[in-house]
Amino acid sequence: MLEQAAGLALLAALSPTALLIAAVYLGSARPRLMGLCYLAGAAAVSTLTAIVVLVVVRGAGLNRPAEHTPRYGLRLGLGVVLLVAAVVLALRKPKPPDPDKPQRGFVSRMVANPAPVGAFAVGVVVFAPGITFLAALQVIATARAGLGLTVVAVAVVVIIGVLFVWLPIALYLIAPAVTARRLSAFNDWLRAHGRTVLVCVCAVVGTIMVANGIYGLIRG
Numbered sequence: 001m002l003e004q005a006a007g008l009a010l011l012a013a014l015s016p017t018a019l020l021i022a023a024v025y026l027g028s029a030r031p032r033l034m035g036l037c038y039l040a041g042a043a044a045v046s047t048l049t050a051i052v053v054l055v056v057v058r059g060a061g062l063n064r065p066a067e068h069t070p071r072y073g074l075r076l077g078l079g080v081v082l083l084v085a086a087v088v089l090a091l092r093k094p095k096p097p098d099p100d101k102p103q104r105g106f107v108s109r110m111v112a113n114p115a116p117v118g119a120f121a122v123g124v125v126v127f128a129p130g131i132t133f134l135a136a137l138q139v140i141a142t143a144r145a146g147l148g149l150t151v152v153a154v155a156v157v158v159i160i161g162v163l164f165v166w167l168p169i170a171l172y173l174i175a176p177a178v179t180a181r182r183l184s185a186f187n188d189w190l191r192a193h194g195r196t197v198l199v200c201v202c203a204v205v206g207t208i209m210v211a212n213g214i215y216g217l218i219r220g
Contacts, residue, residue, distance in 0.1 A: 001143040002152070004212075005137070005139040006136075008133075008205060008208075009158075012130060012160075014201050017194075018162075019164040019168065019183075020190060021038065022035065023183040025114060026179070030114070032169075034119045035165075037116045037117075038165060039123065039165045039166055041121060041123020043162055044123070045127050045128060046127055046158045047154075047158055050158060053134065057142060072212070072213045073213065074138065075213040078138065079206045079209025079212070079213055083207065084206075086199050086203040086206060089195065089199045089202065127161070127162065131205075132201070133157075133161055135205065140157065
């Protein structure tokens with residue numbers, strides 16, 4: 001259970017947007033404060049999501065042996081959604097930006113004007129639960145595990161899920177100049193290949209979830 005949930009959480013952590021924003025905050029006038037506020041928002045929404053999923057899924061009894069079919073059916077459904085998302089992202093052509101009509105959403109405005117409250121809010125928005133992260137939590141919630149193991153599993157998933165926030169901060173605290181330079185280079189690569197990375201992540205996780213769901217349904 002823990003290995004599967006951690007693997008899904010690692011795939012969920014592969015967010016180009018999360019890393020780009022971390023790089024922006026670490027390059028601001030108050031890098032440590034902005035980075036920690038961003039991390040706090042990401043960790044808060046991830047933890048709250050985990051609690052809600054656990055309460056809902058276990059309240060519905062999907063962790064019981066008798067609910068074997070609905071449990072794996074839900075996993076199969078999540079996998080199908082991810083595969084559809086991968087296909088849509090791969091086929092849809094990105095709309096070229098109009099230089100005369102720049103569009104700036106909430107996150108763009110907050111990042112452009114770094115402030116502690118704004119950084120926390122950006123962390124909440126960017127790490128709002130995605131399907132891959134929900135899949136990792138679903139694995140934990142539907143497992144027949146005790147409270148202690150469940151708490152450890154949730155903590156591991158949350159820590160891995162916000163990997164692209166706390167890891168750059170930790171590296172920055174150890175070696176600020178080197179980290180800033182490497183982040184800048186990596187961000188250039190992500191800007192060019194972020195869409196491909198996202199498609200691949202959705203496809204890989206979707207395939208894993210579909211295969212696991214079908215296996216569970218057949219075995220049941």
